[in-house]
Amino acid sequence: MKQAVFPALPSTNVHSLIGRHLSAALAETGDPDDRMFLIADRFHHAALAAMTLGISPISLLQAWQDWMLHLSISPGKQQQILRQLGRKQVRLSKFILDCALMGEKAECCIEPPPQDHRFKSPAWEKFPFNIYAQSFLLTEQWWHEAATGVSGVTAQHERLVEFYARQMMDMFSPGNFALTNPDVMQTMLRENGANFLRGWGYMLSDAMKATQIQKEDSAFNPGANVAVTPGEVVYRNDLIELIQYAPATETVQAEPILIVPAWIMKYYILDLSPDNSLIRYLVDQGFTVFCISWINPDERYRDVSLEDYIDRGVMTALEAVEAITGSEKVHAAGYCLGGTLLAMAAAAMARDGEDRLQSQTMLAAQVDFDEPGELGLFMDESQLSFIEDVMWLKGYLDQWQMAGAFQMLRSQDLIWSRMILEYMLGQRPGTSDLMAWNADATRMPYRMHADYLRQLYLNNDLSQGRYKVGGHDVHLEDIRVPVFAVGTTTDHVAPWKSVFKLVHLFDTDVDFVLTSGGHNAGIVSEPGHPHRSYRKLFYKHGGPHPDADDWEKQAKVEEGSWWPQWSNWLKRQSSGTVPARAVGNPKRGYPPMCNAPGTYVKMK
Structure with a gap:
């Protein structure tokens, strides 16, 4: 069995980083002077990024210049x-x-x-x-x-100008200032200003946590009160731990489920508290469930590629699941970027004639990035080059840089409303399991994330049949297994109409569900959750392709969770039931290694 082998972690201070990059440049073939000039530019760009929150000032300037010049002649x-x-x-x-x-x-x-x-x-x-x-x-x-x-302005620049204009307006909302916010004024008079004292304390505490003077103290910890579904790590390499969950029923569906979460987040979004754990729900419904837990990479992983994530992640996990269970077919499910990764792997297997999947599930996962939502605002050549230089310096993209971009997309809810509630009103709401998970961020390797952003977000290679796995193009239309897909109505990360495009790209039957909620809350939508509803579509391969807007208007809204719809669909795709399986398979080289949730999920 492959075990994780890590090189020694080098020092991360600025002088050592400069020294290592200079040494590496001098060791390469070619003109060392040219490489030194390039390195100087990269260091300069990375230093700028620290002052601009990772946003390219050139990209922003180009957008405003495009708008102002065209407006001046209109x-x-x-x-x-x-x-x-x-x-x-x-x-x-x-x-x-x-x-x-x-x-x-x-x-x-x-x-x-x-x-x-x-x-x-x-x-x-x-x-x-x-x-x-x-x-x-x-x-x-x-x-x-x-x-x-404004006539003549490119669509990308118009969206950027409108976005940043909205950010500036949000900053100057009258609700953000004590003297123009009636709720703050009333609270101040009622409490004689005590709310400001509490808010000042919260602000100092947050500042200390941001500078790591004070460690984050979360009420939710993986293995203690979240990610507690019983199971074992049954395989580990340098990228993943594979978790198999203990059966909860005497018989299980013949084909196991392999879940591929996104590497931008910890996997336990799908295994939060026991009452809202999707993994626990599947186990209780009689499925043998496996889930990948990605490592939280550091600078040792700078040269790990997106194809490594396919090969040493999805494909290696699939081989382990087949060996442990003895099943020749697997239900594969991917969430967010994990779904995109799964689609790449599925298309490669279909291209190579590997009939290993019984079904494929895509949860809030895009395969066409032509309209990726507001995250696409940060994707042009200038911005991407800027991000690449930032990642090149450290070897990874840090959590705070990703968190800043996501918060900007919903600044009203995630920045200003929080500042008003906590720092002006002096009210700090309790942390939920979803909020604690959201703060438990991960890093992303330089090469892998650069590949992902450039080939998918910028060039849209996957949907155009230009993305290569194993040196050869993969085509999504080669995917022929039944597909279940989920989009969420208020998704800012993977807008549902972008997710819906897979209906037109996969040459197969697709059951599509549009559920209420956002990118995370819409997926964590357990039965009994209040105010949840969904619409569903069945597309039969060979029939006329539906229009997303028309379907949304015509589809019947059904109250409740979409989880039972998926469970029933998986059972219809299965070939029957078998006796419940033990966890791991020592005879085939996959003994249980440690209790779930494993070790990778706890890495900071």
């Missing part, structure tokens, strides 16, 4: 913007007059979007706070109208 658009500004001023003036005459009965001149909850408190209906809110919403709307619809 007198019609200029006049339209000015006219809209004047009309909004008139609407606001009328509202102020109505407030003077009618008080709180004055009808608002603009309503916030459904997803904007900043002004839901009844206190915002009182003077002068209602005027602050209405003025801000009108200004925000005007900026959106000004940033979009």
Whole structure:
């Protein structure tokens, strides 16, 4: 059996990093002077990234320049913007007059979007706070109208300008300042300012954790109260631990399930608390479940490639599952980037004539990155080169850089509302298992993540049949096993319409479920969870391809969790039942090694 073998971890201080990179450059063939110039640029870019939160200033400047130059030669658009500004001023003036005459009965001149909850408190209906809110919403709307619809601006640049304009507007929302936020003012008067003292304490505590002066103290720890479904690690190499879960029924479905989670996150999003664990649910439904737990890589993994993740991750795990269970077929399921990785592996197996999958499940996983959602905002040549230089310096992409990008996508909810609640109102809500997992971030190796971003996000090679596995192109249309796919309605990471494109790319039957919730909460949607609903589509291979928008309008909304739909589908795809299997198979070289959740999930 292969065991993990790690080289010694080198020092990570700046001087040692510079020395190692310079030594490596001098050792390479070719002109050393040229390599030194390139290294100097990379060090400079990495230093800039520390000040810009990993965002390329050139990419941002190009977007604003594109917008401003095209706006400067569009007198019609200029006049339209000015006219809209004047009309909004008139609407606001009328509202102020109505407030003077009618008080709180004055009808608002603009309503916030459904997803904007900043002004839901009844206190915002009182003077002068209602005027602050209405003025801000009108200004925000005007900026959106000004940033979009300028003839000649590229679609990518228009989206960037609109996005960063929205970020700036979010920063200056009246709710972010104590004197213009009625809830903060009321709390201050009621508590004589004690809320600010508590908030100051929370701010200091967060600052200390951010600088590692104080360690994070989580109420949820893998193996203690999350990731507690009984099981054993039955295989380990330098990239994965493979966990097999103990059976909970006397008989199980003949084909086991292999779950491939994303490497950008710890696997236990699928095995949180016992009452919302998808893995436990599958085990209780009579399945033999295996799950990959990826290592949290450091600079020793800088040259590990995306194909290594396929070969030493998915394919090696698949071989172990087959050897342990004796089953020739496996139900494979991939979540987020793990689903993308699974699709690559499945297409490669189909290309090579390997009939090893009984079914394939894609959970919030994209295979076409033409419309990847707001994460695509950070993907152009300038931004990608900037990120590559950042990763090149350390050998990996750090957690804080990924977390910053995700928080920017939902700054209203993840940044400003939290600051108001904790630092101004002095209220710190308790941590949930999902929140604790979300803070338990991972790193990503330099070469692997550069491959992923450039070949998938930037070039969209996978959907175009240009992505190579084993030196040869893979084609998604070669996948012929039945597919179950899940999209979530408010997904900012893998928008459901982007996920839906797999219906058109796989040449097979597809059961597609659209569930309420976001990228994580929509998947962690156990039976009995309140306010959960879903729609479902069955696409028969060979039939006309459905349009996502039309289907969403016509599909019946069903209340409850989508988990039973998937469990029943898996049982229909299975060939029957067999007696429950023991964990591991020592005779075939896969003895149980340690209790789940294993060791890799605990690596910081």
